[in-house]
Structures are given as C-alpha cells and as structure tokens.
Amino acid sequence: MINFLELFSNTTASGGLLLAVKAVLLFTEALYGMFAFVVLRQIDLMSKTFKTDYAGFFKFVALAHFLTVVAVFLLSLILL
Amino acid sequence: MKILYCSYLEDPEHASFEGEDKDEKIILTVRKHHITNTKWMMMAVVMFYLPTLVRTLLVLNGITFYADLPASYKFISFAFWYVLTFGYIFTSYLTWFYNVHLVTNKRIIDIDFQGLIHRRFSEAFLFNVEDLTHQISGALQILFHYGSVHIQTAGELRELEFEKIPQPAKVQDIISDLASITKGGGRKHND
Numbered sequence: 001m002i003n004f005l006e007l008f009s010n011t012t013a014s015g016g017l018l019l020a021v022k023a024v025l026l027f028t029e030a031l032y033g034m035f036a037f038v039v040l041r042q043i044d045l046m047s048k049t050f051k052t053d054y055a056g057f058f059k060f061v062a063l064a065h066f067l068t069v070v071a072v073f074l075l076s077l078i079l080l
Numbered sequence: 081m082k083i084l085y086c087s088y089l090e091d092p093e094h095a096s097f098e099g100e101d102k103d104e105k106i107i108l109t110v111r112k113h114h115i116t117n118t119k120w121m122m123m124a125v126v127m128f129y130l131p132t133l134v135r136t137l138l139v140l141n142g143i144t145f146y147a148d149l150p151a152s153y154k155f156i157s158f159a160f161w162y163v164l165t166f167g168y169i170f171t172s173y174l175t176w177f178y179n180v181h182l183v184t185n186k187r188i189i190d191i192d193f194q195g196l197i198h199r200r201f202s203e204a205f206l207f208n209v210e211d212l213t214h215q216i217s218g219a220l221q222i223l224f225h226y227g228s229v230h231i232q233t234a235g236e237l238r239e240l241e242f243e244k245i246p247q248p249a250k251v252q253d254i255i256s257d258l259a260s261i262t263k264g265g266g267r268k269h270n271d
Contacts (some may be wrong), residue, residue, distance in 0.1 A: 079152040
C-alpha cells in the first residue's frame with residue numbers, strides 16, 4: 001500500500017507544483033483580505049454600540065492588519 | 081485601562097453605549113470570565129508553533145516537498161500564516177471585549193456579537209425586572225467562581241441571560257437592589 005506521505009516525498013518543486021502553490025496562496029490571501037476588511041467595518045459598528053476610549057486604537061490595529069494583508073498579497077504577486 | 085482586561089468592572093470610566101440617556105450612568109460592566117478565553121488562547125499558541133512543528137515533521141519523515149520550494153514561497157507562506165494568526169488573536173479578543181453586559185441606573189443591556197457578522201442588542205428596564213436567578217454549575221465554574229444570571233422581565237423581552245460571568249451572585253444582588261430602588265423599594269446593595 002502506498003503511504004500517503006510518500007506521495008509528497010522526493011518531489012522536486014516543478015513549474016506545475018509552484019503554480020498550484022501560488023494559486024492557492026493568492027486565493028487564500030484574497031479571501032483573507034476580504035475578511036480583514038469586514039473586521040475593519042465591524043469594529044466601526046462595535047465601537048458605536050459600546051463606546052470606550054480604545055475604539056481608535058482597535059481601528060488602528062484593524063487597519064494595520066488589513067494593510068499588512070494587502071502588502072502580503074502584493075508581495076505574493078511580485079515575488080512568486 | 082481596566083476596561084481592556086477586566087471581566088467585572090463597577091463604575092467604568094469613559095464608557096458609554098449607543099442610545100444612552102443623558103441622566104443614565106453605567107454601574108456595572110460584565111463580560112465572560114477570563115477562563116472562557118483559554119480555548120482561543122491555546123489555539124493561538126498552537127498556531128504560533130505550527131509552522132515549526134510541520135517543518136520538523138516533514139524533515140523527520142523525509143518529505144522534501146517544503147524544502148524544495150523556493151525561498152520566496154517559504155517567506156510568503158510564513159508571513160501570511162503569522163498575519164492570519166494575529167488576525168485570529170485580534171478578532172477573538174474583540175469578540176470577548178465587545179460581548180458585554182451593562183447594568184445602568186435605568187436598564188440592563190446585553191450586547192452580543194457573534195463571529196463578527198452578527199449583532200444583537202437586548203435591553204430590559206429595571207422596573208420590568210421580575211425574577212432573578214444565578215447559577216453556578218460544573219467543576220470549572222465552581223473552581224473559578226463564575227456562572228450565569230437569568231433575568232426574567234415583564235417587558236416585551238421575556239428573558240435576559242448573562243452567561244459565564246464572574247461573581248454571578250454579586251451581579252444578581254446589584255441588579256436586584258437597583259430594580260428595587262427603581263420600583264421605590266430603596267434597598268441598596270452591600271459592597
């Protein structure tokens with residue numbers, strides 16, 4: 001019986017494999033980018049519902065998070 | 081600052097809510113007990129160490145798939161994984177922070193956010209409070225002294241529930257006394 005793990009053994013990173021990895025990475029990053037944007041919008045709603053002095057800080061962190069995802073996505077497009 | 085990490089806070093400073101009246105004051109802010117955060121915190125630790133663990137397992141099993149990838153692919157996948165880990169920690173914390181129960185001098189409010197896409201804002205006026213019950217059940221709740229408070233009301237919303245909150249007996253006492261004062265009883269809770 002062929003061991004499932006052996007399927008990936010001794011595999012050289014061929015062009016097809018790299019393309020598949022790239023596609024998966026870009027697709028996941030795009031999906032996650034949308035999620036990060038939803039988080040950004042949701043914090044707006046949350047901070048209007050329950051108002052504290054830290055709403056600005058949360059929004060800043062959410063924006064930094066979203067921009068980092070965008071940066072990773074752009075880096076993927078350039079580097080991969 | 082306390083509001084950032086306290087699950088039970090009396091007279092919170094610089095906190096208000098949507099629709100708060102001018103003569104209204106938040107008396108109590110309650111969230112789920114800290115112990116309820118253990119699950120996502122442990123998950124975050126696992127996520128943090130997962131790339132190292134997976135890489136080690138691949139090497140030990142002689143699988144060269146990951147090692148054969150160019151450095152740029154490894155860098156991007158690592159960077160993305162840690163952004164994802166950070167996002168998980170951040171949203172889990174926000175969910176805990178904004179799922180809050182408020183007791184004011186006029187009403188009881190239950191703000192509920194689920195998974196960042198669902199919001200529920202429930203309120204009951206203190207003069208409508210009819211029956212209060214607190215419950216501590218299970219070894220973990222007894223050990224860490226947390227539980228639930230059920231609030232029966234005469235209003236449109238028949239029941240409010242504060243789940244897994246610290247000091248449920250004290251919360252029940254505070255609400256009971258405030259309801260009594262609102263209805264003209266004038267009893268005050270013991271600190």
